[in-house]
Amino acid sequence: MSQRTKVRFIINPTSGTKSRKDVEALIREHLNQDKYAHDIVYTERAGHAPDLAREAANQGVAIVVAVGGDGTVNEVARGLLHTEAALAILPKGSGNGLARHLGIPMGLDGALRVINKANITTIDSGQINGHPFFTTAGIGFDAYISSVFAGNKKRGLQTYVELVMKEVLNYKHLPVIASINGNTLDTDCFVMAFANAAQYGNNAYIAPNADIQDGLLDVCLVRRLDLIKALNLSYCMLTKQLANADSAEYFQTDRVNVQAEEEMMYHADGDYLGKAQTFEVSMVPQSLRVLVP
Numbered sequence: 636m637s638q639r640t641k642v643r644f645i646i647n648p649t650s651g652t653k654s655r656k657d658v659e660a661l662i663r664e665h666l667n668q669d670k671y672a673h674d675i676v677y678t679e680r681a682g683h684a685p686d687l688a689r690e691a692a693n694q695g696v697a698i699v700v701a702v703g704g705d706g707t708v709n710e711v712a713r714g715l716l717h718t719e720a721a722l723a724i725l726p727k728g729s730g731n732g733l734a735r736h737l738g739i740p741m742g743l744d745g746a747l748r749v750i751n752k753a754n755i756t757t758i759d760s761g762q763i764n765g766h767p768f769f770t771t772a773g774i775g776f777d778a779y780i781s782s783v784f785a786g787n788k789k790r791g792l793q794t795y796v797e798l799v800m801k802e803v804l805n806y807k808h809l810p811v812i813a814s815i816n817g818n819t820l821d822t823d824c825f826v827m828a829f830a831n832a833a834q835y836g837n838n839a840y841i842a843p844n845a846d847i848q849d850g851l852l853d854v855c856l857v858r859r860l861d862l863i864k865a866l867n868l869s870y871c872m873l874t875k876q877l878a879n880a881d882s883a884e885y886f887q888t889d890r891v892n893v894q895a896e897e898e899m900m901y902h903a904d905g906d907y908l909g910k911a912q913t914f915e916v917s918m919v920p921q922s923l924r925v926l927v928p
């Protein structure tokens with residue numbers, strides 16, 4: 636008898652609206668049971684999924700499926716870095732940036748069909764002050780929004796947009812010195828985003844040209860923001876265009892060092908990480924195997 640490939644689903648039960656029973660039933664219905672032997676584990680707390688993922692990889696599980704939003708995807712992917720196990724995603728969050736970038740369907744049945752095909756490729760990941768990220772990291776305004784969003788009971792796109800609109804013109808830029816590709820930029824920084832994938836999630840494109848396999852970060856720097864620039868930037872983000880040079884500047888590099896005049900907030904994949912004054916951001920090329928359509 637041919638051996639079935641081992642698949643483990645790591646489910647964040649606090650993410651999304653579907654019940655455990657619904658998700659388990661969808662998995663039973665749509666996963667190819669002739670090809671795969673699967674089991675399901677649930678996270679018990681924030682920060683649990685990296686251990687579960689690493690354990691799965693050590694046990695020889697071939698495909699480890701993150702079931703949740705970008706926070707869960709980040710945690711599972713972190714545990715799989717540099718292992719033979721491949722990451723698959725069943726998107727259940729509100730943004731789903733990595734799943735969208737990879738073209739994974741937003742419906743769980745479609746995402747399960749991607750797993751059935753088992754088409755595997757290898758992608759880059761990034762690190763900001765030692766924290767892995769797979770879609771974007773950033774300092775300044777986007778991290779500030781992550782910090783407020785994290786403390787907010789209401790989630791979802793509408794809450795997010797309301798929050799950005801409320802805060803965007805109050806948030807103040809800060810002076811930083813950034814070294815990118817051997818050049819030193821002494822600049823104001825409203826936000827500096829480091830993109831491995833092109834979007835934050837929800838098809839909001841911060842770096843439309845970002846390629847997740849090119850070994851490069853796409854850096855988007857917004858020095859200062861006023862109403863006109865905010866409108867230009869939001870329009871471009873939603874239509875997948877580069878913003879005009881007055882609003883944002885773009886750089887491609889494999890490493891960035893930022894020294895801020897005072898502490899700034901930072902995030903990785905939308906998870907608020909706290910404040911720091913020095914930031915080391917770098918690429919880890921070809922570090923994660925993933926299932927793609």
Ligand SMILES: Nc1ncnc2c1ncn2[C@@H]1O[C@H](COP(=O)(O)OP(=O)(O)OP(=O)(O)O)[C@@H](O)[C@H]1O
Nearest residue numbers: 650651678679680681703704705706707728729730
């Ligand atoms: N069992 C758990 N209990 C509480 N928190 C958890 C648990 N499992 C994971 N988490 C945390 O929940 C956080 C949010 O999860 P995730 O981003 O996957 O879902 P979401 O909030 O629904 O999605 P989105 O961020 O897209 O709105 C993750 O950063 C993770 O650390």
